Amino acid sequence: MVNRVGKWARGLRQRFQSYDGSNGNAEATKPLELLERPPPELPYLNGSAGASRTSLTDKLADNASSSGMARSFLFTCLPAEIRRQILMEAFGGRTVHMDLRIGSLMKPMAERAPITFSPNKLPHGGLGAELGSIPLFSEEALLAAVDARILDSEERKKHPLWQWWSCVCHRTMPDPGHVAPLTEDECCKGRSMYCFMYPGTKPGKCLLGCMGWLLTCRQAYAEGIDVLYGTNTIFIGRKKLLDALLPTERPTENDTPRHILPMAHLARLRKLAVVWNWSLGLGVGEYRLNEVRRQQHHENERGRMGRQLARLADPAMFPRLQHITFGFGDTLYQWPAEPDGRIDEIEDVLLRPFGEMVAAFRASGRKVNTVVELPKNVFEPLYANSERTGGIIGEPLSYSIQRFWWAFEKEEDEVETKGEGVGGVGGVGFWVQTGIKSHIRHNPNGNPYILGVASAS
Numbered sequence: 513m514v515n516r517v518g519k520w521a522r523g524l525r526q527r528f529q530s531y532d533g534s535n536g537n538a539e540a541t542k543p544l545e546l547l548e549r550p551p552p553e554l555p556y557l558n559g560s561a562g563a564s565r566t567s568l569t570d571k572l573a574d575n576a577s578s579s580g581m582a583r584s585f586l587f588t589c590l591p592a593e594i595r596r597q598i599l600m601e602a603f604g605g606r607t608v609h610m611d612l613r614i615g616s617l618m619k620p621m622a623e624r625a626p627i628t629f630s631p632n633k634l635p636h637g638g639l640g641a642e643l644g645s646i647p648l649f650s651e652e653a654l655l656a657a658v659d660a661r662i663l664d665s666e667e668r669k670k671h672p673l674w675q676w677w678s679c680v681c682h683r684t685m686p687d688p689g690h691v692a693p694l695t696e697d698e699c700c701k702g703r704s705m706y707c708f709m710y711p712g713t714k715p716g717k718c719l720l721g722c723m724g725w726l727l728t729c730r731q732a733y734a735e736g737i738d739v740l741y742g743t744n745t746i747f748i749g750r751k752k753l754l755d756a757l758l759p760t761e762r763p764t765e766n767d768t769p770r771h772i773l774p775m776a777h778l779a780r781l782r783k784l785a786v787v788w789n790w791s792l793g794l795g796v797g798e799y800r801l802n803e804v805r806r807q808q809h810h811e812n813e814r815g816r817m818g819r820q821l822a823r824l825a826d827p828a829m830f831p832r833l834q835h836i837t838f839g840f841g842d843t844l845y846q847w848p849a850e851p852d853g854r855i856d857e858i859e860d861v862l863l864r865p866f867g868e869m870v871a872a873f874r875a876s877g878r879k880v881n882t883v884v885e886l887p888k889n890v891f892e893p894l895y896a897n898s899e900r901t902g903g904i905i906g907e908p909l910s911y912s913i914q915r916f917w918w919a920f921e922k923e924e925d926e927v928e929t930k931g932e933g934v935g936g937v938g939g940v941g942f943w944v945q946t947g948i949k950s951h952i953r954h955n956p957n958g959n960p961y962i963l964g965v966a967s968a969s
């Protein structure tokens with residue numbers, strides 16, 4: 513029996529290991545047959561369905577008189593601001609993960625076996641969480657997750673589908689003063705440290721639970737969708753989703769632009785958090801490839817990042833954006849030299865494109881508070897350099913999260929004026945902030961290696 517359960521659990525973990533990996537970058541761990549299979553098409557909206565900047569429901573939000581539901585007690589007796597306050601309590605003002613993944617479909621709730629163990633043993637996000645590769649959850653939770661999913665048919669295995677996924681972020685404590693780097697987040701994998709500190713029971717408290725309201729009627733949808741996109745911080749950590757939102761190739765004249773989300777929703781978005789899967793250099797172990805190829809890789813990657821940031825700054829994309837945080841992963845810095853000696857290059861290659869993005873925001877009349885989180889091995893020498901050169905050092909956000917202001921363009925009358933300008937500082941620039949602890953080290957020859965993995969000579 514123990515063997516059988518173990519086999520099930522192993523099978524389950526394998527099945528939950530996303531086709532796409534945790535951040536679209538798990539090629540090395542994929543079975544050969546998956547590597548040979550062409551990736552499935554992302555769930556783009558049909559035709560021009562996503563192109564409109566206004567929803568069919570937008571007018572209803574201003575004029576609640578037409579539909580039958582709109583004449584109900586809820587919409588006629590409760591003032592609009594009270595309804596909005598209720599929706600804010602229900603599913604607004606949070607950090608919300610938006611994700612796309614490939615996995616087995618979930619059965620409808622009515623067809624799932626009741627949970628007979630403590631809900632506290634459920635992963636964050638419940639049985640729909642991406643449980644692969646984390647040997648953390650109890651076997652009863654894994655078995656329940658198997659039962660909750662529709663087993664893939666042989667045909668379906670050949671043609672996997674992308675599914676949308678969302679959950680509330682429980683990476684930080686409910687205390688608004690608690691800050692944790694974006695790249696420490698593992699909510700979508702079902703692993704979250706602080707679920708227990710939030711009121712309610714699992715898995716409901718980890719999920720947004722707004723679909724019921726949004727599907728009630730057009731009026732409910734019109735008011736709810738604005739709270740959903742306009743008041744939550746939308747957290748995107750999936751590279752494929754980000755690439756679909758910010759395509760770097762301009763469509764040709766004959767191409768119809770494709771949309772992964774309706775532009776009308778993106779137009780509502782005010783706060784965005786992005787985990788940026790990018791590295792300064794080739795992967796550890798590849799740095800000995802010839803200089804020409806390495807240089808080409810740097811140029812390609814830098815160009816790609818610049819184009820995506822320019823796309824992001826395009827007013828047509830997120831016209832109401834007010835705040836954006838980027839988090840870089842532990843493997844950001846992989847140049848074959850300690851970061852301390854290459855500060856100017858890091859600033860030029862890594863930070864300048866963000867400066868250009870902030871300048872583009874300004875040029876279109878917008879002040880978007882921008883924060884860039886860097887892994888500690890890159891952040892610390894830059895921070896020390898900023899201190900040395902008289903840069904603006906911000907109040908630490910916590911005992912472990914420090915920040916400094918990276919000025920892209922200094923204005924003549926630049927002064928530190930808390931509460932004004934972008935992020936409280938005059939001039940065009942952004943805050944650079946402590947991110948994830950890095951495991952990249954350099955051996956005496958300057959070559960990078962991952963801590964715990966044998967160093968290359």
Ligand SMILES: [Zn+2]
Pocket residue numbers: 609680681682683697698699700
């Ligand atoms: Zn999270």
Ligand SMILES: [Zn+2]
Pocket residue numbers: 636637682704706707717718
């Ligand atoms: Zn949770």
